[in-house]
Amino acid sequence: MKVMPEKVSLVIIGGGPAGLAAALEAQRQGLTDILLIERDQQLGGILNQCIHTGFGLHYFGEELSGPEYADRFSTAFTTAGIACLLESHVLEITPDRVLTVISPLGIRKIAAGAVILAMGCRERPRGALGIPGTRCAGVLTAGMAQRLLNLQGMMPGQSIVILGSGDIGLIMARRLTLEGAKVEAVVELMPYSSGLTRNVVQCLQDYEIPLLLSHTVVETHGRERLIGVTLAPVHPQSRKPDLAQTRFIACDTLLLSVGLIPENELSLGAGVVLDPATRGPRVDQRLGTSQPGIFACGNVLHVHDLVDDVSREAEQAARSAVAFLNETDLPAPQADFSTGRLPDQHLAAPAGWPFPEQPSLLPILAGPGIRSVVPQLISRDRIPETLRLAFRPARVYRSASICLRDGQGQLIIKSQRRILTPGEEARLTIPASHWPAVTAGHWQLSIEV
Numbered sequence: 001m002k003v004m005p006e007k008v009s010l011v012i013i014g015g016g017p018a019g020l021a022a023a024l025e026a027q028r029q030g031l032t033d034i035l036l037i038e039r040d041q042q043l044g045g046i047l048n049q050c051i052h053t054g055f056g057l058h059y060f061g062e063e064l065s066g067p068e069y070a071d072r073f074s075t076a077f078t079t080a081g082i083a084c085l086l087e088s089h090v091l092e093i094t095p096d097r098v099l100t101v102i103s104p105l106g107i108r109k110i111a112a113g114a115v116i117l118a119m120g121c122r123e124r125p126r127g128a129l130g131i132p133g134t135r136c137a138g139v140l141t142a143g144m145a146q147r148l149l150n151l152q153g154m155m156p157g158q159s160i161v162i163l164g165s166g167d168i169g170l171i172m173a174r175r176l177t178l179e180g181a182k183v184e185a186v187v188e189l190m191p192y193s194s195g196l197t198r199n200v201v202q203c204l205q206d207y208e209i210p211l212l213l214s215h216t217v218v219e220t221h222g223r224e225r226l227i228g229v230t231l232a233p234v235h236p237q238s239r240k241p242d243l244a245q246t247r248f249i250a251c252d253t254l255l256l257s258v259g260l261i262p263e264n265e266l267s268l269g270a271g272v273v274l275d276p277a278t279r280g281p282r283v284d285q286r287l288g289t290s291q292p293g294i295f296a297c298g299n300v301l302h303v304h305d306l307v308d309d310v311s312r313e314a315e316q317a318a319r320s321a322v323a324f325l326n327e328t329d330l331p332a333p334q335a336d337f338s339t340g341r342l343p344d345q346h347l348a349a350p351a352g353w354p355f356p357e358q359p360s361l362l363p364i365l366a367g368p369g370i371r372s373v374v375p376q377l378i379s380r381d382r383i384p385e386t387l388r389l390a391f392r393p394a395r396v397y398r399s400a401s402i403c404l405r406d407g408q409g410q411l412i413i414k415s416q417r418r419i420l421t422p423g424e425e426a427r428l429t430i431p432a433s434h435w436p437a438v439t440a441g442h443w444q445l446s447i448e449v
Contacts, residue, residue: 007111008083009033010321011099013090013266014118016045018298020073021311022116023082025318031325035110036077036084037101043077043084044070045120046143047307049150052171058308069307093270095291114293114321117272117281118314119263121299123168126256133220142168142257146175155179157253161229162186163217165423167195167305169257174203184249185210187217189234192396194259194423196305216241217254226252262300270294277372278302284361284377285387286320287313295321302374302390305425309390362443367405369394369447371422378443387430391445393420401448402428407441420447 010026012019015038023036042048047055050066057063060072077084088103097112123141138157145156146168158181162169165188173183186204191214193200204211212231218241219230228250232241262280264272273290275282280301281289289296297317298310362378373391389404397420404412413434420426428445 006109008035009113009325010035010116011097011110011112011114012036012116012118013093013099014038014045014120014298014300015040015043015084015086016118016120016298017047017070017073017307017310018118018120018300018314018317019045019116020070020077021314022118022297022318022321024073024076024080025315026322027080027082029319029322031322034082036082037088037090037099038084038086039089041087043074043086049143049147050171051150052175055307058306059311066307073311090266093266093294095271097270097291097293112293113325114295115270116314116317116321117264117267117289117294117296117300118298118317119266119300121260121262121303123256124259124261129256129258131217131220134223136220136222136224136226138222138226138252139220139254140256142166142172142255145253145255146172149175149179155181156255157181157226157251159184159251160253160255161217161249161251162255162257164188164257164259165193165195165200165211166257166259167199169255170195170199170203172255172257173209174207177207177209183207183209184251185212185231187212187215187231189216189239190214190422191236192421192423196424197421218243218246220254221248226254229254260299260303262303264300267294267296267300272296275372275374275376277366278374280374282376283374284379285375286323286379287317287375288320288324288379293321293324295324302372302425309425362441364389365442365444366391367444367446369397369400370445373445386432389428389430389445390425391428392425393422393447396421397447397449399449402426402445403448404428404430404443404445406443412443 012022015036019036023034026034047066047070053063053065055064055066055069085103088101090099090101092100097115099110101108123143126139148154148156160176160181160183162173165186177183214234215231216234217229218232221228228248230246230248232246234241267281270291272281281296287295287297295317297314304310364373364376366373371392371394373389400417402415413430
């Protein structure tokens with residue numbers, strides 16, 4: 001029987017694409033004392049149910065299905081011999097990096113020198129939407145329908161309406177059509193799709209599935225099983241439905257694809273500061289959170305469009321975590337398991353890791369036209385040679401410019417873009433040659449037309 005370690009240099013929470021990539025990169029950086037904790041029975045995370053292709057084009061240079069992409073990382077992980085706990089849940093992380101873990105081995109405490117958060121995200125459920133109607137069968141999230149169909153071979157229904165045009169919903173529209181179901185419509189509250197353009201084309205237009213923009217479901221109908229939904233157009237500014245123009249669509253299933261929420265309950269318990277726009281931790285350019293030694297990557301940080309970007313970001317988090325461990329020059333911390341806390345001398349952060357807004361940190365603000373930006377801070381004493389900002393536009397823009405300005409309004413860098421849409425995360429690279437003297441104040445990212 002394996003004995004759960006009580007002291008580990010690096011603990012990674014989550015065995016999906018982010019956690020696997022982080023663990024492998026940490027080992028490549030020379031770290032051997034690594035523990036990955038995954039709540040499922042197998043590694044790979046959500047990729048195991050994503051049987052469609054389109055993964056790996058950027059990371060591997062070839063097109064893979066979700067299980068194939070996951071298998072490459074999980075096979076490398078197993079071959080590397082990195083310690084792993086499956087079917088294990090982290091119940092709590094304290095600010096001083098002591099984890100409470102429940103597993104088939106029981107409940108134990110683990111003191112970590114550094115922690116990487118890679119828990120991913122979850123779907124917004126029906127209860128968060130407040131759609132009027134009975135609580136009949138046939139209303140479920142798109143991800144649950146994907147799991148039922150792809151992993152368990154169960155059709156969720158035959159006549160489908162999908163609320164929300166997120167990527168999972170778009171992909172399921174195609175998947176269900178291929179399995180013989182009739183997708184009556186994809187209904188989107190906003191005047192634009194919230195998914196990738198390629199998925200709108202390949203999953204809806206190629207199969208002649210209607211996309212109803214600026215519409216929403218205002219009521220569900222049925223007692224034991226859903227028999228239909230009532231739709232209404234919404235006002236373009238207020239987003240309130242016009243109940244004078246409702247229409248009924250008969251269906252036996254309503255799939256919800258209305259947004260993803262980063263899994264940050266553990267982060268909050270650890271005292272990590274969250275960003276209200278991304279709902280993930282606020283981080284600096286090394287993906288360090290407000291708690292020294294705790295890093296975040298993948299969809300727990302901000303929802304990504306491509307798993308390839310998740311893997312690259314996770315590798316960056318791993319390099320930062322290993323650097324943190326090397327800079328502290330401390331062994332895995334010794335915990336007082338009677339209290340679940342670490343000695344006070346282990347709470348001090350090494351130079352260069354202050355957080356949040358302190359004189360040595362430069363905030364990056366989301367200005368006009370920007371919904372969110374990551375990272376939100378730059379450590380002035382750790383300026384990288386190249387900084388990459390990930391951001392989402394607040395609306396659709398055509399022939400616009402991405403502008404980064406300093407606190408005095410001086411332009412740092414400007415990038416022309418043909419089209420920007422909230423459904424596709426954009427990136428801005430800032431080479432060292434464009435960096436002015438980093439002094440007091442802030443930077444602001446904005447879209448200018």
